[in-house]
Amino acid sequence: MMAAKLQQLTSKACQASQFIAKHGTSYHKQLLEQNKQYIQDPPTIEKCNLLAKQLFYTRLASIPGRYESFHKELDYAKQFWKNRQELKVEDAGIALLFGLEVFAWFCAGEIVGRGFTFTGYSV
DSSP states (O other): HHHHHHHHHHHHHHHHHHHHHHHHHHHHHHHHHHTGGGGOOOOOHHHHHHHHHHHHHHHHHHHHHHHHHHHHHHHHHHHHHTGGGOHHHHHHHHHHHHHHHHHHHHHHHHHHTTSSSOOOOOO
């Protein structure tokens, strides 16, 4: 039984390798052609290192703006919580539906992460 599975896996790997050898180059060329506006000339290791550093420090520089946005959202939530007695039924219903949607997406992600099973993880 195990030998048959191993033979089947080897066969599938061989087929995949042949497919990549046959079609991989054309796909690579097509992908580069479609995205040539993003390619830096000359495509060297030094250029890649420079771009990686630029990305890192650009993201690092964006932290204060994100921090400020986070605090604005937090202040809004605090203000909303203080005035919860003035909350309308319509607003509460929208908040409830939003919470249910978030929970549904969480459950869908868990199901997908488990390999589309409802009973649990395969161990």
